[in-house]
Amino acid sequence: MADTAPPLPREKRRTRRKRGEEPAPPGPDIAAPHRLTLGQRLKRDRVMLLLTLPGLLYFVVFHYVPLLGYVVAFQDYQPYLGYMHSVWVGFANFSAAFSEPAFWTATFNTLEIALVQLVFFFPVPIALALLLNSIASDRIRRFVQSVVYLPHFIGWVIIVSIFQQILGGAGVLPDFLGSMGLPRYDMMSDPDAFPWLLTLQVAWKDAGWGTIIILAALLNIDRQQYEAAAIDGAGPRRRLWHVTLPGIAPVLILLLILNLGQILSVGFEQILLQRDAVGPDAGEVLDTYVYYHGIKDNDWGVAAAVGLVKAVIGTALVLGANKFAHRLGHEGVYRGADR
Amino acid sequence: MLTAEKTRATARTTTPAPRPAPVRKSDGRPPWMERPTRLGQTAKAVAVVVVVLAVAYPLVGVIGTSFASQTDIIRSSGLVLWPDHPTLDAYRTIFTGGVVSRALIVSVGITVFGTLASLLVTVGMAYGLSRREVTGSRFILMTALFTMLFNAGIIPNFLLVKGLGLYDTYAALVMPTLVSAFNLVVLRSFFMNLPEELYDAAKVDGAGDFRILVRIVLPLSKAVLAVISLFYAVTYWNAFFNSLLYLNDSDKWPLPMVLRTYVLQGQSLDSASAGEVLAPQQAVQMAVLVIAVVPILCVYPFLQRYFTKGVLTGAIKG
Numbered sequence: 001m002a003d004t005a006p007p008l009p010r011e012k013r014r015t016r017r018k019r020g021e022e023p024a025p026p027g028p029d030i031a032a033p034h035r036l037t038l039g040q041r042l043k044r045d046r047v048m049l050l051l052t053l054p055g056l057l058y059f060v061v062f063h064y065v066p067l068l069g070y071v072v073a074f075q076d077y078q079p080y081l082g083y084m085h086s087v088w089v090g091f092a093n094f095s096a097a098f099s100e101p102a103f104w105t106a107t108f109n110t111l112e113i114a115l116v117q118l119v120f121f122f123p124v125p126i127a128l129a130l131l132l133n134s135i136a137s138d139r140i141r142r143f144v145q146s147v148v149y150l151p152h153f154i155g156w157v158i159i160v161s162i163f164q165q166i167l168g169g170a171g172v173l174p175d176f177l178g179s180m181g182l183p184r185y186d187m188m189s190d191p192d193a194f195p196w197l198l199t200l201q202v203a204w205k206d207a208g209w210g211t212i213i214i215l216a217a218l219l220n221i222d223r224q225q226y227e228a229a230a231i232d233g234a235g236p237r238r239r240l241w242h243v244t245l246p247g248i249a250p251v252l253i254l255l256l257i258l259n260l261g262q263i264l265s266v267g268f269e270q271i272l273l274q275r276d277a278v279g280p281d282a283g284e285v286l287d288t289y290v291y292y293h294g295i296k297d298n299d300w301g302v303a304a305a306v307g308l309v310k311a312v313i314g315t316a317l318v319l320g321a322n323k324f325a326h327r328l329g330h331e332g333v334y335r336g337a338d339r
Numbered sequence: 340m341l342t343a344e345k346t347r348a349t350a351r352t353t354t355p356a357p358r359p360a361p362v363r364k365s366d367g368r369p370p371w372m373e374r375p376t377r378l379g380q381t382a383k384a385v386a387v388v389v390v391v392l393a394v395a396y397p398l399v400g401v402i403g404t405s406f407a408s409q410t411d412i413i414r415s416s417g418l419v420l421w422p423d424h425p426t427l428d429a430y431r432t433i434f435t436g437g438v439v440s441r442a443l444i445v446s447v448g449i450t451v452f453g454t455l456a457s458l459l460v461t462v463g464m465a466y467g468l469s470r471r472e473v474t475g476s477r478f479i480l481m482t483a484l485f486t487m488l489f490n491a492g493i494i495p496n497f498l499l500v501k502g503l504g505l506y507d508t509y510a511a512l513v514m515p516t517l518v519s520a521f522n523l524v525v526l527r528s529f530f531m532n533l534p535e536e537l538y539d540a541a542k543v544d545g546a547g548d549f550r551i552l553v554r555i556v557l558p559l560s561k562a563v564l565a566v567i568s569l570f571y572a573v574t575y576w577n578a579f580f581n582s583l584l585y586l587n588d589s590d591k592w593p594l595p596m597v598l599r600t601y602v603l604q605g606q607s608l609d610s611a612s613a614g615e616v617l618a619p620q621q622a623v624q625m626a627v628l629v630i631a632v633v634p635i636l637c638v639y640p641f642l643q644r645y646f647t648k649g650v651l652t653g654a655i656k657g
Binding site for chain 1: 391470473479496501547548573576584640
């Protein structure tokens with residue numbers, strides 16, 4: 001992006017846009033003052049709208065149309081009968097799911113995993129960002145950054161395979177423990193350790209990536225605050241506590257709220273790949289429950305019902321989190337996008 | 340630029356007074372800041388080395404093992420960092436036809452075509468929405484952005500893909516993830532930040548909207564387009580979710596599905612079971628992993644410097 005002209009200051013741009021909003025026809029006759037009719041405006045914008053069309057079509061077909069598929073949750077759906085001819089059963093699928101212990105196990109596991117990740121993964125990128133930020137040499141810091149961002153781009157299948165080589169039954173760690181005369185501990189198939197294993201993997205993949213936003217917040221702290229604090233006799237530890245942490249607190253709170261909104265969505269791919277190693281009692285979460293009931297066992301109605309419950313509560317949580325973040329004076333996920 | 344703000348939790352000294360002596364330039368330390376203690380420096384260096392090793396060791400181990408011979412693997416349990424008897428047998432095994440070669444072709448195919456299709460649609464949409472005066476653009480933008488807040492879920496998506504007749508086709512690996520709202524936001528805000536004068540000048544010269552896109556906007560956006568291509572390409576290259584759900588025919592499997600079967604679930608490759616056992620099973624597995632990671636490692640260094648800008652546009656604005 002270095003080869004483009006620098007963006008204009010925000011204020012300037014805003015006034016320009018304002019002028020642009022007035023319905024003046026483009027081209028040489030900019031001065032024409034009259035309002036255009038809708039038809040004229042559509043004609044003027046036809047190229048732009050045509051370019052937008054394929055994308056709009058994609059979002060409607062692949063994000064909004066599927067919502068209609070949730071009628072299945074209220075049917076005894078049979079694929080050969082289709083939506084039209086399957087029998088309507090009201091809320092029977094919901095009560096069937098809620099009376100099944102496996103559903104509650106999946107709910108509990110989902111919340112447990114999300115909570116462990118929230119408490120133990122959330123601080124990792126913060127600590128890593130503080131460490132990166134304190135590296136004095138530009139070259140070393142850039143090198144470390146390149147290294148820690150990399151795993152973000154590696155797919156879950158690969159990451160789980162790598163962990164299998166290190167922590168799995170015949171892997172590096174059990175062999176090492178065995179050679180020390182200790183029991184060969186296999187973390188990959190220990191149901192009790194499952195949430196911790198997932199957290200470890202998430203940390204390996206995304207701790208580095210998560211530092212980007214925190215490093216940006218650290219950069220925004222006014223240097224003079226540090227200088228003033230130092231002159232007033234604050235040592236490094238006090239500067240961390242009284243300048244750095246308050247400086248990045250807004251970003252941290254925003255991230256925390258957004259994470260809380262995502263609490264029902266723990267990584268589907270990551271967990272599906274490892275569910276069988278620890279068994280469904282520890283490894284089943286809501287998403288895998290839906291997958292196994294619906295697509296594997298053809299129990300479409302119940303799976304769709306659970307999916308619908310999850311989607312409704314999940315969306316409510318995300319919207320609530322956004323609203324809350326907004327109230328605290330931050331821009332939510334989508335409100336800020338249109339600036 | 341970052342060097343000045345340092346917060347050293349480990350340092351012990353507290354010298355409040357500003358240091359009058361000139362500081363060496365290479366130090367990059369502001370005058371008021373304490374010299375780091377030896378203990379603090381060491382702790383920090385250790386932490387940095389540990390972090391780098393934690394990321395690098397598994398990757399180097401996988402690459403090393405893929406070149407290892409049977410003796411290497413037996414001697415060092417698990418991962419071989421530096422094989423003493425390097426051999427290409429593992430790669431010969433997987434490239435003599437068979438499952439992995441086919442999966443590789445499928446993965447390359449959907450990555451290339453998927454990325455191109457995604458890029459075309461995303462560029463069109465981002466450009467179309469980049470000027471506020473366009474009729475209905477605000478409504479269309481909100482329609483797209485609102486999808487970031489909910490996910491229809493597995494069952495409805497599956498039924499949709501079946502209903503559209505995409506089940507068991509390669510299109511099912513591309514179409515459901517064609518446009519990412521995140522990438523759309525990044526690209527749109529980049530287009531919006533291009534100086535308005537460019538548009539005005541082009542319009543005075545009589546260029547239409549499409550001509551402005553092709554002749555002026557796209558040439559100025561090479562860097563951001565490269566980053567977005569990387570994001571899309573990585574998604575398609577790592578495609579596991581879509582292939583798990585929408586592909587039944589194992590002949591159509593891309594690399595991640597094959598990885599799952601032959602590396603995670605430990606089934607042996609059919610070319611190896613055909614009699615000519617060339618390389619140790621573990622080396623073959625690691626070679627498949629290497630093939631899945633290396634393309635990412637190759638493009639990564641070139642695009643690395645644009646990440647921050649892309650992520651921040653998407654995260655803070657988006």
